[in-house]
Amino acid sequence: xxxxxxxxxxxxxxxxxxxxxxxxxxxxxxxxxxxxxxxxxxxxxxxxxxxxxxxxxxxxxxxxxxxxxxxxxxxxxxxxxxxxxxxxxxxxxxxxxxxxxxxxxxxxxxxxxxxxxxxxxxxxxxxxxxxxxxxxxxxxxxxxxxxxxxxxxxxxxxxxxxxxxxxxxxxxxxxxxxxxxxxxxxxxxxxxxxxxxxxxxxxxxxxxxxxxxxxxxxxxxxxxxxxxxxxxxxxxxxxxxxxxxxxxxxxxxxxxxxxxxxxxxxxxxxxxxxxxxxxxxxxxxxxxxxxxxxxxxxxxxxxxxxxxxxxxxxxxxxxxxxxxxxxxxxxxxxxxx
Amino acid sequence: xxxxxxxxxxxxxxxxxxxxxxxxxxxxxxxxxxxxxxxxxxxxxxxxxxxxxxxxxxxxxxxxxxxxxxxxxxxxxxxxxxxxxxxxxxxxxxxxxxxxxxxxxxxxxxxxxxxxxxxxxxxxxxxxxxxxxxxxxxxxxxxxxxxxxxxxxxxxxxxxxxxxxxxxxxxxxxxxxxxxxxxxxxxxxxxxxxxxxxxxxxxxxxxxxxxxxxxxxxxxxxxxxxxxxxxxxxxxxxxxxxxxxxxxxxxxxxxxxxxxxxxxxxxxx
Ligand SMILES: Cc1cc2nc3c(=O)[nH]c(=O)nc-3n(C[C@H](O)[C@H](O)[C@H](O)COP(=O)(O)OP(=O)(O)OC[C@H]3O[C@@H](n4cnc5c(N)ncnc54)[C@H](O)[C@@H]3O)c2cc1C
Numbered sequence: 040x041x042x043x044x045x046x047x048x049x050x051x052x053x054x055x056x057x058x059x060x061x062x063x064x065x066x067x068x069x070x071x072x073x074x075x076x077x078x079x080x081x082x083x084x085x086x087x088x089x090x091x092x093x094x095x096x097x098x099x100x101x102x103x104x105x106x107x108x109x110x111x112x113x114x115x116x117x118x119x120x121x122x123x124x125x126x127x128x129x130x131x132x133x134x135x136x137x138x139x140x141x142x143x144x145x146x147x148x149x150x151x152x153x154x155x156x157x158x159x160x161x162x163x164x165x166x167x168x169x170x171x172x173x174x175x176x177x178x179x180x181x182x183x184x185x186x187x188x189x190x191x192x193x194x195x196x197x198x199x200x201x202x203x204x205x206x207x208x209x210x211x212x213x214x215x216x217x218x219x220x221x222x223x224x225x226x227x228x229x230x231x232x233x234x235x236x237x238x239x240x241x242x243x244x245x246x247x248x249x250x251x252x253x254x255x256x257x258x259x260x261x262x263x264x265x266x267x268x269x270x271x272x273x274x275x276x277x278x279x280x281x282x283x284x285x286x287x288x289x290x291x292x293x294x295x296x297x298x299x300x301x302x303x304x305x306x307x308x309x310x311x312x313x314x315x316x317x318x319x320x321x322x323x324x325x326x327x328x329x330x331x332x333x334x335x336x337x338x339x340x341x342x343x344x345x346x347x348x349x350x351x352x353x354x355x356x357x358x359x360x361x362x363x364x365x366x367x368x369x370x371x372x373x374x375x376x
Numbered sequence: 377x378x379x380x381x382x383x384x385x386x387x388x389x390x391x392x393x394x395x396x397x398x399x400x401x402x403x404x405x406x407x408x409x410x411x412x413x414x415x416x417x418x419x420x421x422x423x424x425x426x427x428x429x430x431x432x433x434x435x436x437x438x439x440x441x442x443x444x445x446x447x448x449x450x451x452x453x454x455x456x457x458x459x460x461x462x463x464x465x466x467x468x469x470x471x472x473x474x475x476x477x478x479x480x481x482x483x484x485x486x487x488x489x490x491x492x493x494x495x496x497x498x499x500x501x502x503x504x505x506x507x508x509x510x511x512x513x514x515x516x517x518x519x520x521x522x523x524x525x526x527x528x529x530x531x532x533x534x535x536x537x538x539x540x541x542x543x544x545x546x547x548x549x550x551x552x553x554x555x556x557x558x559x560x561x562x563x564x565x566x567x568x569x570x571x572x573x574x575x576x577x578x579x580x581x582x583x584x585x586x587x588x589x590x591x592x593x594x595x596x597x598x599x600x601x602x603x604x605x606x607x608x609x610x611x612x613x614x615x616x617x618x619x620x621x622x623x624x625x626x627x628x629x630x631x632x633x634x635x636x637x638x639x640x641x642x643x644x645x
Contacts, residue, residue, distance in 0.1 A: 116524055141544045145526045148478075148511040152518035157479050157605035160509050175609070180507050181408060182392050184399035187507075188610040231523035231557070235539075236550040276645070284563070294543070294564050300508065301563060309644055319396045330644050332635070333620070341396050346620045348638060350631050360632040365645065368636065 043194040046072040047080040047132035049123065050095055051142060052088055060138035062098045062207035064200055067165060068136055069099035069208060074167040078102060082126055084119055086112035096216035099208055106221045113237065114142050117230045120149050122223045127154060132195050134174055139199040147199045158197035159189050163204045182300060183323035203306045203327055240295055245279045247296060252278025253307045255298055257315020258285035259354060266292050269313060272362045275369055283315045299324035314354045317342030380438035380533050382429045383492060384499045385485055385512065386422035388446050388453050391415050392505035406611045416453050421501025425561040427568040428531050429499050430461045436533055439463045443488055445481060447474040458579035459571035465584040472589050473600045480603030482515025487592040489520060497538060498558040502527050513560035523557045529564035
């Protein structure tokens with residue numbers, strides 16, 4: 040398949056900057072392109088985004104394809120699919136990567152099916168097999184009770200990549216690359232979906248994904264009031280609150296606090312897991328945490344297989360003492376300064 | 377009120393809530409080994425997809441056809457959607473469908489949907505809890521040329537279109553889509569309803585329809601293992617180091633003091 044060449048990543052923009060997952064993808068794509076001895080391309084779609092093309096180059100792209108036009112301001116499946124199909128057919132990259140985000144989950148599979156090829160979603164590891172030069176695509180399966188490595192022999196080889204499992208490269212402002220503007224030939228009748236409202240749920244305090252410390256509660260917390268106590272500890276530690284599935288399903292906390300396979304993937308320095316059992320679907324969301332402290336009354340709970348430090352006991356007794364102790368410690372430090 | 381014709385794709389999977397330590401792999405076959413006692417269930421997201429369809433039916437009236445593709449489908453498991461309120465069950469149950477990937481599955485389902493013919497809305501789970509791929513929904517949409525909305529938490533139908541609340545990374549969107557369309561449903565839609573006694577009795581009386589590859593006019597090289605575009609090289613279990621240090625103490629106060637001392641010592645706090 041000599042005509043397919045290069046690695047292309049789909050870039051996403053958040054708050055006027057390249058999204059963190061995009062710089063991670065650029066890093067990962069750069070490694071794959073180098074292993075193949077080929078170039079790295081970045082596709083940027085949106086409105087008023089041309090200035091970010093240079094950023095993509097600084098993070099490793101050799102060529103940036105830019106589709107910059109008002110109708111592309113926000114994501115829409117039909118619109119974005121038509122332009123990414125156009126670019127993929129023109130450029131014929133041998134690998135195409137997306138982030139495992141709301142957009143990547145939607146656009147990645149659609150583009151793959153439209154191009155008649157396959158995609159592996161939510162990959163945590165990508166590599167080039169030395170002999171065959173095929174892309175090795177490794178992803179959690181069965182709720183991360185297992186992992187699977189796939190290859191695909193139809194082109195382009197495609198994958199979506201989980202956030203926070205690959206590191207962003209250093210920015211290098213001296214890198215040079217090419218910026219290519221692409222016309223979006225929009226065919227209005229082909230647009231069958233219309234976004235009539237977009238709601239961003241503002242979080243108060245530190246965002247779960249950005250927090251260095253996360254205090255996460257499970258079903259054992261028992262109520263919305265219980266979560267208030269977790270909030271207090273999180274606040275003292277300048278961290279954020281997270282939750283396993285049952286507290287979200289029960290409406291004790293917002294769904295946006297869900298950590299796990301179908302929630303947020305986070306990698307804080309400290310993860311305090313309170314009254315949650317540590318199901319594989321949950322742990323896949325926080326296995327990147329540097330330290331996990333578990334509080335659970337069941338000594339057999341799976342969380343004790345995953346944690347660094349654990350206390351066996353009732354959180355209702357332990358947490359207030361813990362919170363006080365930490366508060367004292369923090370207050371003492373402030374005084375010392 | 378217009379009766380809405382709906383199709384829901386429901387997959388049978390090993391119970392994803394089984395304890396993590398019960399999962400084993402057969403490395404020769406590259407397959408999960410189901411431990412004794414772990415049962416098969418309808419995929420939890422597919423159940424939510426069905427719940428979303430049932431709510432449209434509650435609201436607008438209509439019919440729900442459930443499609444399930446697999447081999448060794450268990451009658452007790454796959455009739456659950458009927459007992460929850462679906463009207464018809466079609467099983468694509470044949471050895472030729474075995475060993476497929478997202479591509480061949482989406483192809484077979486889209487051929488079956490073509491045969492069903494009349495439909496306004498197709499529902500799939502946002503992903504299935506075995507391979508967690510999330511591709512069959514988008515794949516069917518592409519193959520049938522339908523508009524797609526993924527990761528929905530609410531769907532209402534009226535005036536020839538569906539209005540869908542779609543979960544995004546930092547909130548949600550309200551999307552209007554022309555019908556027919558395909559929607560993939562997420563957990564946020566809420567708990568699926570329990571089958572009623574009447575539903576269970578009714579479901580037992582219904583004969584599932586079974587379709588073979590020829591019935592849906594499927595190209596044999598495109599279904600099951602033959603139609604795979606991906607190759608599974610290796611299935612393995614991540615190794616957990618399991619070095620948790622359990623902090624003891626004669627009282628909660630003492631245990632916590634020991635914990636905080638450890639955290640301080642390790643410069644974690
Ligand atoms: C397809 C699929 C996707 C999923 N995705 C996710 C996901 O993204 N994130 C997620 O979190 N889950 C997910 N789940 C659900 C997951 O499988 C588990 O059901 C869930 O994580 C369990 O939550 P839990 O640990 O809080 O509850 P449980 O498993 O019920 O555990 C509660 C724990 O609290 C302890 N406890 C109770 N009371 C106290 C007390 N007073 N003091 C101390 N300890 C106490 C108990 O000992 C127990 O260990 C998914 C499931 C499926 C099927």
